[in-house]
Amino acid sequence: MNKVATAESMDLRSEIENFLYREARLMDQHKFEEWEALWSDRAVYWVPCAHDSDPMTEVSLIYANRAGISLRLGRMKSKAMYAQDPRSICSRVVGNIEIYPRDDGGVDTYSTFNITEFKRRANITRQLTWSGHSEHQLSRHGDEWLMDYKKVTLINSDGEIPALGFLV
Amino acid sequence: MLTPTHGYTQYDELIQEDPEFGFRINHHLYKDEEVFQEEMDRIFYKGWVYIGHETEIPNPNDFVARVMGQRPVILCRGEDNEIRVLENKCRHRGNTVCQEQRGNSKFFRCAYHGWIYSNTGGLAEMTHPSAYGERLPAEGELDLLEAPRIGVHRGFIFASLAAEGQPFEEYLGRAADYIDRYCDLAPDGEIDLSAGRHGVSYEGNWKMQMENLTDAYHAEFTHATALAAFAANSSAGKGKFSDRGDLEDEISTMRDLGGGHVVLDGFELNRAQGENLQFTGSTGTLTEEIVGKIAEREGSREKAVWLTHGGGSHITVFPNLMILWDAVRTIQPVSLHKTVIYYHPAQLKGASQEINTARIMAHQAGFGPAGFLAPDDMEMFERTQAGTISDTDPWVYLNRGLSTQRLEKDDFGVEAITSQYLGETTQRGVWRHYKKIMSGE
Numbered sequence: 014m015n016k017v018a019t020a021e022s023m024d025l026r027s028e029i030e031n032f033l034y035r036e037a038r039l040m041d042q043h044k045f046e047e048w049e050a051l052w053s054d055r056a057v058y059w060v061p062c063a064h065d066s067d068p069m070t071e072v073s074l075i076y077a078n079r080a081g082i083s084l085r086l087g088r089m090k091s092k093a094m095y096a097q098d099p100r101s102i103c104s105r106v107v108g109n110i111e112i113y114p115r116d117d118g119g120v121d122t123y124s125t126f127n128i129t130e131f132k133r134r135a136n137i138t139r140q141l142t143w144s145g146h147s148e149h150q151l152s153r154h155g156d157e158w159l160m161d162y163k164k165v166t167l168i169n170s171d172g173e174i175p176a177l178g179f180l181v
Numbered sequence: 182m183l184t185p186t187h188g189y190t191q192y193d194e195l196i197q198e199d200p201e202f203g204f205r206i207n208h209h210l211y212k213d214e215e216v217f218q219e220e221m222d223r224i225f226y227k228g229w230v231y232i233g234h235e236t237e238i239p240n241p242n243d244f245v246a247r248v249m250g251q252r253p254v255i256l257c258r259g260e261d262n263e264i265r266v267l268e269n270k271c272r273h274r275g276n277t278v279c280q281e282q283r284g285n286s287k288f289f290r291c292a293y294h295g296w297i298y299s300n301t302g303g304l305a306e307m308t309h310p311s312a313y314g315e316r317l318p319a320e321g322e323l324d325l326l327e328a329p330r331i332g333v334h335r336g337f338i339f340a341s342l343a344a345e346g347q348p349f350e351e352y353l354g355r356a357a358d359y360i361d362r363y364c365d366l367a368p369d370g371e372i373d374l375s376a377g378r379h380g381v382s383y384e385g386n387w388k389m390q391m392e393n394l395t396d397a398y399h400a401e402f403t404h405a406t407a408l409a410a411f412a413a414n415s416s417a418g419k420g421k422f423s424d425r426g427d428l429e430d431e432i433s434t435m436r437d438l439g440g441g442h443v444v445l446d447g448f449e450l451n452r453a454q455g456e457n458l459q460f461t462g463s464t465g466t467l468t469e470e471i472v473g474k475i476a477e478r479e480g481s482r483e484k485a486v487w488l489t490h491g492g493g494s495h496i497t498v499f500p501n502l503m504i505l506w507d508a509v510r511t512i513q514p515v516s517l518h519k520t521v522i523y524y525h526p527a528q529l530k531g532a533s534q535e536i537n538t539a540r541i542m543a544h545q546a547g548f549g550p551a552g553f554l555a556p557d558d559m560e561m562f563e564r565t566q567a568g569t570i571s572d573t574d575p576w577v578y579l580n581r582g583l584s585t586q587r588l589e590k591d592d593f594g595v596e597a598i599t600s601q602y603l604g605e606t607t608q609r610g611v612w613r614h615y616k617k618i619m620s621g622e
């Protein structure tokens with residue numbers, strides 16, 4: 014894998030990095046519609062619970078197709094999703110981005126994230142950190158990249174974790 | 182082994198019933214450290230608590246790590262195939278001996294000085310015993326401590342750390358009928374809890390969840406977005422909420438079964454919907470397979486349909502087991518202000534993988550840390566806890582349905598205190614029993 018970088022591969026890298034950074038910002042800013050537009054119709058969005066689990070026979074935190082993603086976002090857009098009322102203030106760093114071009118013109122990526130979440134309620138404030146890694150499968154549609162598949166593995170996914178009400 | 186009972190708190194002052202004001206509880210019950218410690222002792226160490234399910238440890242030498250009250254324990258099936266609950270604490274200096282959440286092992290080895298215990302609890306090997314000289318402990322003296330009483334009902338394992346006390350069958354009481362009906366929904370008559378679990382934590386007292394499972398009143402408000410999302414999910418056909426809503430609210434009933442066990446009974450609702458209901462708990466698309474298989478087992482289609490009518494009921498078994506739709510839930514008090522809820526999807530033995538996968542999907546759409554329902558409940562528990570700081574009026578009145586509740590036969594033909602869905606009969610049922618236990622009666 015230690016190939017010499019070419020101008021072409023550097024272009025691809027910056028395109029994909031930009032995609033992942035932009036996705037991170039949309040999630041931080043709760044831009045649900047713009048984030049939804051990053052998905053292709055083949056969408057599979059998976060946040061496993063146990064490591065190495067099979068989503069068909071074991072419980073996950075999230076396992077959604079395109080329709081399931083829409084349903085989830087529809088609820089998140091509402092002010093009456095009380096777990097996010099008011100919405101968390103999030104700041105995340107995406108890094109360690111590895112990019113693997115596929116023969117079909119798409120790319121697979123592996124990246125890590127650290128998210129700091131701040132919540133304020135009547136008489137309490139809480140600051141939480143979340144971290145893990147993401148695996149994306151992206152494909153090119155015209156001049157834009159879309160997500161066909163995204164798997165997010167939290168480091169504590171099989172532990173005891175508080176309500177996860179923002180996008181990861 | 183047990184902490185002494187202090188008897189500092191006067192529970193009849195904190196939970197009161199009177200013709201003048203009805204039924205009220207004091208919110209110090211949610212925020213006093215002394216109350217929490219007394220609960221650990223009287224409810225979690227002296228009483229019966231749910232600890233796990235047989236299908237989590239199906240084979241000899243299987244174990245899962247659990248916490249009973251605040252004490253780490255190991256629920257294991259010994260090499261002799263016996264189920265035991267062992268204290269996860271070395272008898273030398275007190276180290277925990279098992280660090281894995283689950284596994285299969287004949288032995289638990291304490292890393293500190295290398296003592297080895299068998300999974301039947303016995304001290305199998307003490308390193309360098311000669312240093313004890315004449316004070317070498319007798320055989321059996323330093324075995325892992327074991328819960329002296331275990332009770333199993335339809336695979337649900339309960340334990341008590343007290344050698345004596347209320348017999349298991351008496352403790353389980355009428356909750357047994359509802360657990361049976363839930364298990365009978367599986368074609369083979371057994372549920373399977375081996376499909377993993379969700380753990381959700383919240384910053385609030387454990388009793389918030391204990392009261393909430395049978396609080397039908399909150400759903401319309403707290404879960405408005407989830408109900409709307411499920412109703413909109415037409416592609417899921419008869420999804421969890423697609424044909425519920427007002428109907429459920431109007432004809433579901435709250436029942437106090439005694440012993441702190443309460444149920445939000447969905448029987449009437451399900452009956453009103455006929456056979457094409459969410460009888461597996463919530464996945465309505467695969468009706469015929471289940472009804473057919475149960476009818477074959479029971480030799481009666483009528484009985485099969487009767488069983489499926491229990492599908493949506495919410496069952497709370499005092500103090501820490503809850504059964505609802507596609508999952509079995511447990512409450513784990515962590516500290517006065519922190520609680521973890523574990524959700525185990527319940528697979529139906531003898532049903533197709535298609536049904537069981539649908540159950541997993543239906544469960545995780547609603548529950549776990551990123552579900553459509555659970556996070557909003559946790560939010561409410563945290564807000565309630567935050568509100569208990571204000572002491573101007575510490576009383577919570579639970580008078581809804583008090584004047585209209587009545588003794589009524591449930592679907593098993595047994596009388597229970599019953600009110601319609603907006604009543605607080607179930608909360609009163611839990612608190613009345615709690616008061617009895619906490620007052621040492």
Ligand code: FES
Nearest residue numbers: 271273274291294
């Ligand atoms: S503490 Fe366990 S062997 Fe010493």
Ligand SMILES: [Fe+2]
Nearest residue numbers: 399403404558
């Ligand atoms: Fe709820």
